[in-house]
Amino acid sequence: MALPELFHDLLFDYTLRTVALGAAILGCVSGTLGSYAVLRRQSLLGDAISHAALPGIALAFLLTGSKAPLVLVLGAAAAGWLGTLLVMGVVRTTRVKFDSALGIILSVFFGVGLVLLTFIQKRPDATQAGLDRFLFGQAATLLAHDVVTMAALGGLALLTMLLFWKELKLLSFDPEFGSTLGFPIRALDVLLTTLLVVAIVVGLQTVGVVLMSALVVAPAAAARQWTNRLGVMVALAGSFGALAGVSGAVLSSSAARLPTGPLIVLCASALVLLSLCLAPNRGIVWNALRQRRNRRRLQVDGEAIP
Amino acid sequence: MSAPQFEIQLIAVVVAAACALPGTFLVLRRMALMSDAISHAILIGIVLAFFITEDLASPLLIVGATLTGVVTVSLVELLHRTGRVREDAAIGLVFPLLFSVAVILIARYADNVHLDTDAVLLGELAFAPFDRVILAGWDLGPRALFIMGAILALNAAVIGLLYKELKLVTFDAGLAAALGFTPAAVHYLLMALVSITAVGAFDAVGSILVVALMIAPPATAYLLTDRLPLMLGLGVLVGAAAAIGGYWLAHWLDASIAGSMATVAGLLFGAACLLAPGRGLIAVARRRAAQRWEFAQTMLAIHLFHHRDAPDAAEESRVAHLETQLRWERRFAEQVVRRAERRGLIRRDGQTLTLTDRGAQLAQEALGG
Amino acid sequence: MLATTTATAIAIRDLTVAYHDRAVLWDVDLDIPAGVLMAIVGPNGAGKTTLIKAILGLVPVVAGEVRIEGRPLAEVRRRVAYVPQRGSVDWDFPTSVLDVVMMGRYGALGWIRRPGRRERDAALAALEQVGMRDFAGRQISQLSGGQQQRVFLARALVQDAAIYLMDEPFQGVDATTERTIVGLLRELRSAGKTVVVVHHDLQTVPEYFDWVTLLNVRMIASGPVDAVFTPELLRRTYGGHIAFLGQDDGGLAAVAGGGA
Numbered sequence: 001m002a003l004p005e006l007f008h009d010l011l012f013d014y015t016l017r018t019v020a021l022g023a024a025i026l027g028c029v030s031g032t033l034g035s036y037a038v039l040r041r042q043s044l045l046g047d048a049i050s051h052a053a054l055p056g057i058a059l060a061f062l063l064t065g066s067k068a069p070l071v072l073v074l075g076a077a078a079a080g081w082l083g084t085l086l087v088m089g090v091v092r093t094t095r096v097k098f099d100s101a102l103g104i105i106l107s108v109f110f111g112v113g114l115v116l117l118t119f120i121q122k123r124p125d126a127t128q129a130g131l132d133r134f135l136f137g138q139a140a141t142l143l144a145h146d147v148v149t150m151a152a153l154g155g156l157a158l159l160t161m162l163l164f165w166k167e168l169k170l171l172s173f174d175p176e177f178g179s180t181l182g183f184p185i186r187a188l189d190v191l192l193t194t195l196l197v198v199a200i201v202v203g204l205q206t207v208g209v210v211l212m213s214a215l216v217v218a219p220a221a222a223a224r225q226w227t228n229r230l231g232v233m234v235a236l237a238g239s240f241g242a243l244a245g246v247s248g249a250v251l252s253s254s255a256a257r258l259p260t261g262p263l264i265v266l267c268a269s270a271l272v273l274l275s276l277c278l279a280p281n282r283g284i285v286w287n288a289l290r291q292r293r294n295r296r297r298l299q300v301d302g303e304a305i306p
Numbered sequence: 307m308s309a310p311q312f313e314i315q316l317i318a319v320v321v322a323a324a325c326a327l328p329g330t331f332l333v334l335r336r337m338a339l340m341s342d343a344i345s346h347a348i349l350i351g352i353v354l355a356f357f358i359t360e361d362l363a364s365p366l367l368i369v370g371a372t373l374t375g376v377v378t379v380s381l382v383e384l385l386h387r388t389g390r391v392r393e394d395a396a397i398g399l400v401f402p403l404l405f406s407v408a409v410i411l412i413a414r415y416a417d418n419v420h421l422d423t424d425a426v427l428l429g430e431l432a433f434a435p436f437d438r439v440i441l442a443g444w445d446l447g448p449r450a451l452f453i454m455g456a457i458l459a460l461n462a463a464v465i466g467l468l469y470k471e472l473k474l475v476t477f478d479a480g481l482a483a484a485l486g487f488t489p490a491a492v493h494y495l496l497m498a499l500v501s502i503t504a505v506g507a508f509d510a511v512g513s514i515l516v517v518a519l520m521i522a523p524p525a526t527a528y529l530l531t532d533r534l535p536l537m538l539g540l541g542v543l544v545g546a547a548a549a550i551g552g553y554w555l556a557h558w559l560d561a562s563i564a565g566s567m568a569t570v571a572g573l574l575f576g577a578a579c580l581l582a583p584g585r586g587l588i589a590v591a592r593r594r595a596a597q598r599w600e601f602a603q604t605m606l607a608i609h610l611f612h613h614r615d616a617p618d619a620a621e622e623s624r625v626a627h628l629e630t631q632l633r634w635e636r637r638f639a640e641q642v643v644r645r646a647e648r649r650g651l652i653r654r655d656g657q658t659l660t661l662t663d664r665g666a667q668l669a670q671e672a673l674g675g
Numbered sequence: 676m677l678a679t680t681t682a683t684a685i686a687i688r689d690l691t692v693a694y695h696d697r698a699v700l701w702d703v704d705l706d707i708p709a710g711v712l713m714a715i716v717g718p719n720g721a722g723k724t725t726l727i728k729a730i731l732g733l734v735p736v737v738a739g740e741v742r743i744e745g746r747p748l749a750e751v752r753r754r755v756a757y758v759p760q761r762g763s764v765d766w767d768f769p770t771s772v773l774d775v776v777m778m779g780r781y782g783a784l785g786w787i788r789r790p791g792r793r794e795r796d797a798a799l800a801a802l803e804q805v806g807m808r809d810f811a812g813r814q815i816s817q818l819s820g821g822q823q824q825r826v827f828l829a830r831a832l833v834q835d836a837a838i839y840l841m842d843e844p845f846q847g848v849d850a851t852t853e854r855t856i857v858g859l860l861r862e863l864r865s866a867g868k869t870v871v872v873v874h875h876d877l878q879t880v881p882e883y884f885d886w887v888t889l890l891n892v893r894m895i896a897s898g899p900v901d902a903v904f905t906p907e908l909l910r911r912t913y914g915g916h917i918a919f920l921g922q923d924d925g926g927l928a929a930v931a932g933g934g935a
Contacts, residue, residue, distance in 0.1 A: 039768060043394040044339055051514065093587055094579055096333075100525045103338040104575055107518035111568020114515075118561040136409070166789055170781055174764045177830075180731045180757040181782030182749075210346070210514075214402030221395050228769045228814035257413045262406035269403040282390055601698075605691055605738055608702045608893075631689045632738040673701060673893050 006250060015140065016253050019206075022142045022150055023245030023264060026203030029154035030212070031219030031241025033161065033199040035234045036192055038220040039172050044099075045084065045193075046216030048106040049200045050209045052083025054113025057134050057204075062120060069149045069205070076134075076201040083109050084193050110209070137208030139249060139260035150202045157198040158238075160191070168192055169230055207261040215241060218268035225279035244268035310435040315553050317434050317450050318567060321507045322519050322545030324458040326527075327465055328499045329520035330541050333528055334476050339394075340379065340497065341520040343401040345504040345513040347378035350408035352505070357415070368453075368505050375501020376494060378404060431510050431563040450510055457506040461499055465538070472496065473534060511564040518568035519545055522575045529578040529585055544574055602642040604672050605632070607651050610661040611669035624657050684709040684838050684869035685730060689739035692722070692729050699725045701893045702739070707871060709744075709837075712864045713886035714874040718913050721891045723873045724760070727840050730871075731757055743838065753782055756836035758827050760843055766816050772826055773798055773811040779833035794833075801829035804862075806855055821852030828859060838869045845876060857883055880904055 009016050030046075037045055053076035060075025061067060083105045090101040133141055161168060170178040171188045179185045196216070203212050223236035248264030277285045332338050351374030355367045378400055385396040434450040446452070465472060474482040475492040482489050500520070507516045527540035551574075552567030559566070580587050609632065628639040643659065646652045651665035661669070685707040692700040700722040707713060715723045728734045730741050732748050743751050756779070776798040777790045784790060802808045805825040810818070818826065824844055831839055844856055860883065863870050874880065880887055880900060887903050889895035889912040896903045896912075 038392075038395050039765075041392060041394055043392070043398040044342075047339075047342065047398065090579065093590075094529060095585065096525050096528060096579075097336050097338075099336050099338040100333050100521055100528075103342060103517050103521035104525055104572065106342065107514050108522060108568050108572030108575070110514045111518055111562075111565040111572065114565030115556070115559060115561040115569055118565065119559050122560050163787060166781060166784070167786070169770070170778060173768050173770060173775070174759070174778070176733060176759055176763060177757060177778070178781070179733060180752070180755070182752045183781075211402050211406060213398055214406075217395050217398035218402075221391055221399060224769065225390060228816075229771065230769050230774075233769050259409060259413050262409040262413075265402050265406040266410070269399065269406075272399055276388065276390055284388060284390075601693070601737070605702065609689055612702055612704065612893075631740070632691075633736075633740055634738065672698070 006254075009253070010250065013253075016249065018142050018144055018147055019139045019253070019260065020246050020249040022147045022206055023139060023249040023260065024242040025147065025150045025154050025245070026206055027215060027219065027241030027243070027245030027264065027268075028238045029150075029157060029241070030199045030203055030215040031223070031244075032158060032234055032238035033196050034216035034241075035220040035223065035230075035237045036168065036172055037196055037216055038224065039230075043217045044102055044213065045087070046196065046200055047213035048083055048087060048102045048109075049080040049197055050204065050212035051106040051113075052109035053077070053080040053201055053204060054110055054134060054209050055079050055116055056082075056113075058113055058116035058120060062116065069146045072134075073149065073153065073201050073204075076204055077197050079109065080197045080201060081194065084197065113209075133208070134204050135208050136210060136259065137204065137206045137212075137261040139206045139252065142206060146205060153198055154202050157195045157202075161195055164188070164191065172230075207264060211261050211265050214265045215244070215268060218265070218272050219244065222268070222272045222275040225275040225282045240268070240271050244271060311553075311557075313435045313448050313451065314431055314563070315550055317448060317454060317510060318431060318549035318553055318563070319546045320451065320454045320458050321510050322523065322549040322567070323542045324454055324461055324503050325507055325516060325519035326523045326541035326545040327458075327461040327538060328496060328503055330524040330527070330534075330538050331465075331472060331476055331496055332500065333521060333524040334534075334537075338521045338525075339397055340382075341500055341504065342514075342517050343378055343382065343397050344375040344497070344501050345508060345516040346401045347404040348372070348375050348501060348505050348508070349513065350374055350404045350411070353408045353411050357411075368502065371505040372498060372501045374404070375504060376498055379494070379497045430512075434510055453506050454510070457503055461503060464495065464499060468492070468495070511567065515564040515568045518571050519548070522568075522571035523548060526571075526575045526578045529575075529582040545571070548574055599642065599645055602634075602638070603646045603649065603651060604668060606642055606646055606659075607661060607665045607669040608672060610652065610659060611666055611673075614661060614666075625654075625659065626657065682709055683707065684711075684744060685871070686742045686745070687726075687730070687739070688742075690726075690729060690736060690741065691738040692725050692734055693737045698737075698892065700729065703890075703894050705888060705894055705897055707869060707888075707897075708886070709869050710864065710867055711886035712860055712870045712872075712884050713888060714872050714880050714884040715888045715890055716874055716877065716880060716912070717890040717895075721912075723890055724842055726890065727757075727842055727871065727873060730840060731755065753834070754837040756831040756834035756839045758831045758839070758841040758844055761820065761823050761827065761846065766818070766823060768815065770815060771811070772802070772807065772813045772815060772818070775815060775826055776801055776811075776829045776833055779830040782834065797833045797835075798829070801832040802826075804832060805829045805859065819849065821848040824848050824852055825855060828856065832859075836868070839863060839871070841870070841872045843873050843875060845874065845879075877909070 010020055011017065034046065037043055056075040056077070056079025057072050059079070060071050064071050087098070087101045087105050090096050090104075091098050167178075167183055167188055170181075170183060171185060171192060175185045175189075200212055200216065203215060207215060219237040219241035220233070222240050223233045226236055227233050244264050244267040247267045249260055251267070252258040252260040252263045277283055280286065329341065332341055348371040351371035352367050355364070355370030359366050381400045382393070382396045385391050385399065386393045391399065435448045437449045439446045439449050439452055471482070471487050471492050474485070474487060475489045479489040482492070503520075504513070504516045507519065511519065523545035524537065524541040526544045527537045530540055531537050548567050548571035551570040553563055555570060556563040556566035578586065583589055606628070625639060625643060628634045629636055632639075634642070643652070643654060646665070647654055650662055651668060653660045653662055683706050685705070687703055687705040690700055690703040691698060703726065715726060717723055725734060729736055730743075741748065743755060748755070773795070777794050779801070780790055780794040780797060784794070799808065799811060802811055805828050807822065807825050807829060810822065815823070815826065828844065831841070845853055848856070860870055860872070872884070874884070881904060884900055886898065887900050888897040889903060889908055891912050896908045
């Protein structure tokens with residue numbers, strides 16, 4: 001597809017415009033809030049939250065009979081939140097470690113979700129069609145009002161983050177010190193986790209539970225390479241996420257049978273690779289060049305003094 | 307119970323057992339999420355091998371997938387070693403990428419063959435009995451049973467032969483290296499086992515439930531015992547129970563077998579969290595309640611012991627004082643005093659408490675230890 | 676109630692702290708007079724860090740209470756500053772030296788409000804005090820251990836507190852930093868502040884401090900260094916694991932062995 005044509009479609013093709021906008025929002029929100037998860041060594045918490053959301057979606061549908069995006073997203077958020085709480089609870093009260101607890105919650109919640117999905121599927125009214133899009137995500141099914149829901153929820157999460165910027169920074173860097181200053185660290189932790197849950201459920205319909213975690217980790221990991229400032233990192237991660245979202249959506253529209261979710265992940269991964277190699281200061285390429293130059297200089301110096 | 311029903315359960319039990327063995331070491335080595343990474347990433351190995359052989363039954367698929375599993379582990383390590391990405395983030399970067407590539411390849415080129423992502427992710431155990439090994443006209447049984455049986459035997463054999471090495475590397479990698487075992491080699495061998503098990507199992511239960519069967523049963527066993535051999539055995543048993551329980555739950559709900567197995571595995575883990583003797587939440591709560599009295603009496607003895615010869619002894623030894631200084635509730639303080647009196651640790655004279663010799667001895671022992 | 680006059684900075688009564696059913700501190704009574712420069716000394720596992728954390732309300736207390744200037748901590752939080760162990764945070768966190776130091780003002784700022792020019796100036800002044808003014812813009816991962824420690828000290832300085840609690844500030848720092856810290860401790864004392872330091876190096880106790888608390892799960896002794904820092908009491912604190920190297924200029928040089 002030629003470039004001008006692409007821009008034309010992006011602006012005037014309803015489906016592509018909706019999908020690209022939705023992907024941009026999900027990439028931006030998850031990238032921004034994912035920065036905290038990556039910095040706090042909770043990268044894989046996103047994986048647990050997104051898998052744990054599946055039974056919530058099924059249960060929300062089973063209880064209300066509605067497929068309205070807000071209902072399903074609320075179900076997903078509640079289950080994702082419960083899953084996170086259980087992970088923390090297991091780690092705090094038993095000898096089972098964080099990684100095992102994550103693995104168990106992730107796979108068991110997903111299993112429960114599967115049971116519920118297949119259970120719904122076999123009911124006589126068989127109206128589950130559309131729920132399994134949450135497995136891999138189906139960007140093409142995004143409608144304008146889905147995007148509005150995503151934008152409202154994501155916007156709310158980002159605003160909350162900005163409002164509590166100073167407190168969340170303190171929580172991420174030195175929670176114990178924050179506690180001595182009188183901030184309720186436990187409550188802040190719950191707040192940040194809730195924001196991450198929102199970021200993840202916002203993207204589930206587009207990317208699916210299996211790949212959503214990548215959009216929490218990849219933009220943040222890429223952004224970390226370019227800067228040593230939290231503010232810049234968070235903003236960059238949001239931009240990278242949005243960029244990956246839009247490019248994934250556009251690429252997937254460029255040919256038949258190119259699923260959007262995996263393409264978004266591919267774009268985000270490409271950004272990581274690029275950042276790892278080329279980012280100033282931390283980039284591997286610059287580092288290698290610098291080392292080579294230093295070695296050469298040492299050799300020259302060494303020859304001067306036999 | 308019909309023959310296919312029996313066969314499905316048998317396959318499920320063998321899968322669960324095969325998963326629990328390497329899973330035990332993953333749990334102990336805090337690498338549980340490697341199973342998540344590997345079970346997703348092997349899809350690309352299967353896809354590539356399928357493109358080469360164009361045969362879903364080819365053994366090359368297993369070889370290809372196992373190799374991808376090991377490659378995934380080394381990619382994670384490579385990324386981590388650049389010093390620019392932490393290990394948890396490295397895992398979270400590598401496997402979604404490989405999985406995405408596989409999904410795209412399937413969507414683009416393999417749509418017309420029945421290698422679809424749903425089956426890979428979710429597995430369908432119910433169909434396993436229909437794919438049979440028939441040799442010279444003899445029906446030998448379901449193919450999945452042979453494959454998983456072989457993998458189970460392989461896991462048992464490797465863990466049996468290298469038990470000592472695995473144990474040493476798990477508990478003290480430094481010592482293992484010093485004694486001349488290469489921890490890296492043992493590590494990669496274990497990861498190869500995890501990969502091959504995941505490949506074999508995910509045909510039956512799907513990639514995410516491989517994680518459930520690898521982690522939940524060993525973690526359950528971990529709550530029940532401190533001994534490695536017992537943990538291996540219990541992990542297999544719990545896995546088998548989840549397999550059979552899951553089968554009947556699915557039968558009852560008319561729902562996904564794999565999902566039900568994961569659900570039951572989760573329930574068993576939850577039950578162990580609550581009920582495990584000695585370590586379960588209930589046992590701990592009961593022991594705490596009992597120890598609370600014991601602890602409070604020791605505290606009282608130490609308190610009186612400290613203030614025995616001090617000028618404020620009379621003040622510090624009053625029952626009412628315990629409320630203000632030790633921050634004890636009146637009723638709790640009264641209870642502790644009564645219990646300590648009964649044990650002969652203190653003597654009570656109206657409002658004033660004095661420490662007996664036995665009480666002083668207890669205080670000294672507590673302080674000394 | 677025991678009398679807690681204004682001359683007592685921290686009053687600890689019958690403090691017992693336990694993790695699960697294992698006591699880490701048993702029935703500790705301790706009065707820390709205002710204006711002293713005090714070391715907390717004791718073997719590994721003696722509960723030194725726990726004592727500081729209990730004063731700061733960071734660990735749950737089984738029994739007893741801590742009063743600061745006669746009041747509960749929650750009422751006087753701003754009068755207490757804390758310097759945690761260097762290793763307790765991730766030094767690869769994307770933030771600058773100035774930013775970390777400004778965190779000391781967050782408590783005074785309260786919720787939502789962002790640090791502004793005033794906080795910035797205070798942070799720069801504190802960095803000047805620890806000799807790190809030139810490093811204000813540095814990313815914290817580029818600091819040496821001693822520099823990290825000085826950043827933490829500066830963060831406590833901007834809290835402008837009356838009481839400073841420090842957890843092993845001398846642990847693994849270079850000679851320059853050690854001198855800076857000692858100078859700073861003395862400055863704080865002459866400004867009338869109370870400083871409590873968890874300390875490992877017995878030899879420097881008489882030189883650096885005027886007050887000392889000997890702790891080994893229970894209180895052994897507390898008071899002026901001359902009165903308390905004696906071979907007899909040290910032996911009681913460390914059990915047998917201690918060797919005395921003799922006396923020099925009235926001070927006591929002792930080396931704690933057995934992993935202390």
